Amino acid sequence: xxxxxxxxxxxxxxxxxxxxxxxxxxxxxxxxxxxxxxxxxxxxxxxxxxxxxxxxxxxxxxxxxxxxxxxxxxxxxxxxxxxxxxxxxxxxxxxxxxxxxxxxxxxxxxxxxxxxxxxxx
Numbered sequence: 001x002x003x004x005x006x007x008x009x010x011x012x013x014x015x016x017x018x019x020x021x022x023x024x025x026x027x028x029x030x031x032x033x034x035x036x037x038x039x040x041x042x043x044x045x046x047x048x049x050x051x052x053x054x055x056x057x058x059x060x061x062x063x064x065x066x067x068x069x070x071x072x073x074x075x076x077x078x079x080x081x082x083x084x085x086x087x088x089x090x091x092x093x094x095x096x097x098x099x100x101x102x103x104x105x106x107x108x109x110x111x112x113x114x115x116x117x118x119x120x121x
């Protein structure tokens with residue numbers, strides 16, 4: 001790091017979030033006997049689900065039709081819960097503590113961890 005540059009914990013978390021959002025994945029939503037296979041950035045997954053797979057209503061419940069998802073296929077979820085399920089279960093992306101390198105599937109869990117991280121003191 002160049003001298004005089006002070007990168008905070010919060011700055012590092014923002015960079016991790018940017019990296020996660022910009023990551024591209026192949027949609028494995030099952031459609032007509034195959035998979036969608038569209039390349040989608042994680043930040044665009046919500047719009048992709050709406051436009052390509054009809055996940056549009058906040059009041060309806062949907063199964064997860066991601067390839068080989070036994071958990072989600074047997075459970076009906078509201079739109080927001082399905083989107084969270086996809087991000088947490090079907091993307092390899094994790095929030096990494098910049099201090100101790102423990103990983104989390106949610107940013108909020110990382111922020112909670114910060115309060116008790118052994119490397120913070």
